[in-house]
Amino acid sequence: MSDPASPWTLARRAARLNPSTIREILKLTELPGIISLAGGLPAPESFPVEAMAEASARVLRDQPREALQYAASEGFGPLREWLSAQLARDGLKADPARILVTTGSQQGLDLVGKVLVDPGSRVAVEQPTYLGALQAFAPFEPEFQPLACDDEGPLPEAFAAARGARMAYLLPNFQNPSGRSIPAARREAIVAQAAAHGVPIVEDNPYGELWYDEAPPPPLSAAAGEGAVYLGSFSKVLAPGLRLGFVVAPAALFPKLLQAKQAADLHTPGFNQRVAYEVVRDGFLDTHLPAVRARYKRQRDAMQAALQAHLPAGCRWQKPHGGMFFWVELPPAVDATALLPRAVEAGVAYVPGAPFFSDGGRSDCLRLSFVTVTPERIDEGVRALAGVIAQALDTRKAA
Amino acid sequence: MSDPASPWTLARRAARLNPSTIREILKLTELPGIISLAGGLPAPESFPVEAMAEASARVLRDQPREALQYAASEGFGPLREWLSAQLARDGLKADPARILVTTGSQQGLDLVGKVLVDPGSRVAVEQPTYLGALQAFAPFEPEFQPLACDDEGPLPEAFAAARGARMAYLLPNFQNPSGRSIPAARREAIVAQAAAHGVPIVEDNPYGELWYDEAPPPPLSAAAGEGAVYLGSFSKVLAPGLRLGFVVAPAALFPKLLQAKQAADLHTPGFNQRVAYEVVRDGFLDTHLPAVRARYKRQRDAMQAALQAHLPAGCRWQKPHGGMFFWVELPPAVDATALLPRAVEAGVAYVPGAPFFSDGGRSDCLRLSFVTVTPERIDEGVRALAGVIAQALDTRKAA
Numbered sequence: 001m002s003d004p005a006s007p008w009t010l011a012r013r014a015a016r017l018n019p020s021t022i023r024e025i026l027k028l029t030e031l032p033g034i035i036s037l038a039g040g041l042p043a044p045e046s047f048p049v050e051a052m053a054e055a056s057a058r059v060l061r062d063q064p065r066e067a068l069q070y071a072a073s074e075g076f077g078p079l080r081e082w083l084s085a086q087l088a089r090d091g092l093k094a095d096p097a098r099i100l101v102t103t104g105s106q107q108g109l110d111l112v113g114k115v116l117v118d119p120g121s122r123v124a125v126e127q128p129t130y131l132g133a134l135q136a137f138a139p140f141e142p143e144f145q146p147l148a149c150d151d152e153g154p155l156p157e158a159f160a161a162a163r164g165a166r167m168a169y170l171l172p173n174f175q176n177p178s179g180r181s182i183p184a185a186r187r188e189a190i191v192a193q194a195a196a197h198g199v200p201i202v203e204d205n206p207y208g209e210l211w212y213d214e215a216p217p218p219p220l221s222a223a224a225g226e227g228a229v230y231l232g233s234f235s236k237v238l239a240p241g242l243r244l245g246f247v248v249a250p251a252a253l254f255p256k257l258l259q260a261k262q263a264a265d266l267h268t269p270g271f272n273q274r275v276a277y278e279v280v281r282d283g284f285l286d287t288h289l290p291a292v293r294a295r296y297k298r299q300r301d302a303m304q305a306a307l308q309a310h311l312p313a314g315c316r317w318q319k320p321h322g323g324m325f326f327w328v329e330l331p332p333a334v335d336a337t338a339l340l341p342r343a344v345e346a347g348v349a350y351v352p353g354a355p356f357f358s359d360g361g362r363s364d365c366l367r368l369s370f371v372t373v374t375p376e377r378i379d380e381g382v383r384a385l386a387g388v389i390a391q392a393l394d395t396r397k398a399a
Numbered sequence: 400m401s402d403p404a405s406p407w408t409l410a411r412r413a414a415r416l417n418p419s420t421i422r423e424i425l426k427l428t429e430l431p432g433i434i435s436l437a438g439g440l441p442a443p444e445s446f447p448v449e450a451m452a453e454a455s456a457r458v459l460r461d462q463p464r465e466a467l468q469y470a471a472s473e474g475f476g477p478l479r480e481w482l483s484a485q486l487a488r489d490g491l492k493a494d495p496a497r498i499l500v501t502t503g504s505q506q507g508l509d510l511v512g513k514v515l516v517d518p519g520s521r522v523a524v525e526q527p528t529y530l531g532a533l534q535a536f537a538p539f540e541p542e543f544q545p546l547a548c549d550d551e552g553p554l555p556e557a558f559a560a561a562r563g564a565r566m567a568y569l570l571p572n573f574q575n576p577s578g579r580s581i582p583a584a585r586r587e588a589i590v591a592q593a594a595a596h597g598v599p600i601v602e603d604n605p606y607g608e609l610w611y612d613e614a615p616p617p618p619l620s621a622a623a624g625e626g627a628v629y630l631g632s633f634s635k636v637l638a639p640g641l642r643l644g645f646v647v648a649p650a651a652l653f654p655k656l657l658q659a660k661q662a663a664d665l666h667t668p669g670f671n672q673r674v675a676y677e678v679v680r681d682g683f684l685d686t687h688l689p690a691v692r693a694r695y696k697r698q699r700d701a702m703q704a705a706l707q708a709h710l711p712a713g714c715r716w717q718k719p720h721g722g723m724f725f726w727v728e729l730p731p732a733v734d735a736t737a738l739l740p741r742a743v744e745a746g747v748a749y750v751p752g753a754p755f756f757s758d759g760g761r762s763d764c765l766r767l768s769f770v771t772v773t774p775e776r777i778d779e780g781v782r783a784l785a786g787v788i789a790q791a792l793d794t795r796k797a798a
Contacts, residue, residue, distance in 0.1 A: 007599040007626050008651045009565055011517045011539070017658035023472070044464035052467070053459040060452040065443035068451070068638035073422070103502050103642075107664040114538060118410045135662045139513060140410070166408055200406040227406050239467035241669040243502075252407045259416035263534045264509045264663065265502040269671055270640040 016138040021355040035381035037368040038349040040324055046292045047239045055278035071270035073262045075101025079277040091218030094248040103268045105233035105245030109136035111260045112202055116166045117142045124168040126154055128356030130176045144358035153182035156189035163197040173216045174207040174323025177356045177367040184217035191223040201228040209237050209289055211322035212297035226250040242272045302375030310386035324371045334392050336366040348384040415537040420754040434780035436767040437748040439723055445691045446638045454677035470669035472661045474500025478676040490617030493647040502667045504632035504644030508535035510659045515565045516541045523567040525553055527755030529575045543757035552581035555588035562596040572615045573606040573722025576755045576766040583616035590622040600627040608636050608688055610721035611696035625649040641671045701774030709785035725767045733791050735765040747783040
């Protein structure tokens with residue numbers, strides 16, 4: 001702020017707030033005619049509109065005063081009970097009294113950062129990692145500490161160097177952006193090493209239910225107990241527009257997270273919580289989720305086929321077993337950030353990889369989403385992208 | 400955290416997070432048979448249930464995909480346009496592009512604190528002031544600076560001492576907890592003095608529409624221009640369970656508040672924003688608000704009559720011209736905090752005044768809400784409270 005007449009002085013942390021790179025890119029890609037493989041938007045066809053409409057009508061008929069009144073900061077009791085039962089099916093024992101309903105799981109990240117991070121605190125993160133988490137933690141002025149990773153996630157031996165970190169932030173299932181999952185044996189080794197070095201785990205699991213080949217192993221939190229916080233979301237199983245997520249917190253953190261939640265927005269909209277509960281309470285997800293999985297599996301397979309058919313030699317990727325994203329490593333020295341404007345000209349958009357690295361890191365990779373557009377458009381988009389990459393390679397050879 | 404085995408280390412700011420005194424009191428007052436004059440809960444009879452039900456059905460029929468998808472962090476465009484037009488009626492020119500929709504106005508307070516307050520920053524506040532704001536700002540570790548006040552609000556000459564404060568947080572209309580309003584002339588003087596001393600204003604106006612005698616003067620922000628942030632809420636005009644509020648921000652702050660909003664919860668639920676817009680778009684409030692005002696005016700008058708009829712000599716209060724609260728000053732040395740358990744025994748609850756003072760200040764005052772219970776119950780509750788106060792006075796005389 002250089003205006004000398006302005007009475008406003010910003011907090012130091014405001015310098016760590018920056019425009020979301022992805023949101024800026026998404027604006028570009030809203031141009032007509034662009035096939036966007038950039039956004040992480042769930043397919044709107046998968047939203048349970050009819051069930052939501054019925055549930056909304058029921059809530060406003062049977063419990064309007066409770067749904068529209070101020071409510072407990074902890075969240076709606078029956079929804080917390082339901083979550084507890086649901087998590088037990090995934091192997092996580094969660095006392096409903098330790099479940100805090102949040103305004104999307106993004107708020108869970110904000111609250112965790114607020115309660116744990118001092119200026120200069122170390123926060124260990126995967127490379128790459130979820131950009132939204134970097135943005136949620138950044139205003140609390142941490143030093144991000146990269147955890148060495150391979151195709152199975154963070155290396156267990158990386159946790160020794162993370163000793164003293166306020167948390168290790170991990171996404172074990174179909175990670176955004178890499179699509180990578182941590183296998184069961186690696187999970188055990190990570191939990192053991194994190195415990196040995198006193199590194200608490202913040203486990204973020206927005207994509208766990210979106211598996212297309214087999215269900216993921218139990219969460220890290222199931223083994224880590226009081227040494228882990230677990231974050232979940234309704235955004236991918238119902239709809240993101242409800243902004244419903246939750247945190248399962250250990251005894252050492254629950255009261256502070258709850259107080260931070262009160263200070264942040266008093267409580268998550270009671271109307272939304274009751275509508276979601278009405279939708280899910282009688283096993284709706286048991287039929288809804290298989291349909292969502294089948295849809296996304298087709299799209300995942302279409303993208304895998306398109307990548308195999310069109311990408312030039314030297315590109316590298318793993319087929320993800322769930323989630324929403326392929327992560328493509330480009331041939332040496334092709335810069336995904338520099339390539340984006342040409343891709344948009346060619347009618348396709350993606351998210352360059354660089355912002356997903358806490359140190360700004362690698363620019364030779366990009367993220368492609370397969371959940372928003374149809375298989376035909378996926379093929380068309382990947383073909384256009386392949387053309388742009390091939391052109392960049394030709395230019396390099398010619399130079 | 401004294402457990403040596405725990406891997407968790409809390410951020411320093413976590414020490415400034417504390418259980419909400421009011422929420423703890425509210426738990427007490429949920430006991431059956433207690434007449435609660437404690438909570439600030441709007442009368443559920445005033446919620447526009449039918450309009451909400453129709454709007455929800457319409458939104459999920461006509462725009463389900465947009466309502467349930469991720470959405471812009473700024474908020475729903477048509478709702479921001481509507482807010483701009485609505486604020487113009489109150490004398491505040493607000494560019495829709497500078498309106499940020501928040502998850503309740505509590506989130507507006509959190510974002511303002513996040514963007515403006517460094518550890519040790521001074522934040523000037525009225526005495527008493529809204530407890531929820533103290534709680535929202537506290538984690539950012541400000542030093543609260545009391546502004547000297549009289550029955551017309553903060554004294555203009557108090558702003559000289561506030562020079563260098565990151566903000567002066569003010570509630571000009573029917574303040575929570577004091578019920579006090581700032582008259583037009585005092586508003587002008589405050590804006591002039593704040594500008595002269597470079598003190599930016601954060602104006603919180605959740606109660607402005609709840610006037611029972613005459614509409615309040617234009618907001619401070621109308622005169623302060625770029626030197627003020629304005630916070631508003633749908634909680635008192637529609638229903639708090641939607642969690643819808645908004646911030647009107649100057650150019651110097653809007654981008655940072657928006658980025659803080661993205662980091663905090665991505666966006667306020669699009670479903671809720673669209674439902675609220677459907678309810679209000681065609682002038683619904685023009686008939687709804689007069690009905691709400693008429694209801695609350697009856698209850699305000701009932702409480703005024705009850706206080707006049709029952710309270711012992713030495714109690715002092717002003718009849719509020721709007722809002723939800725009476726603020727009662729007790730005879731010297733009667734302690735409202737110490738008295739609460741006896742009041743609850745006698746069947747009535749209130750909120751002691753102490754937590755509303757940033758310095759823990761005065762304990763000889765209490766807050767009474769007139770919006771939640773019927774006129775008959777108000778009379779009954781005030782009569783019980785009067786008995787307890789009279790008893791305390793007798794005990795003091797006897798001692």
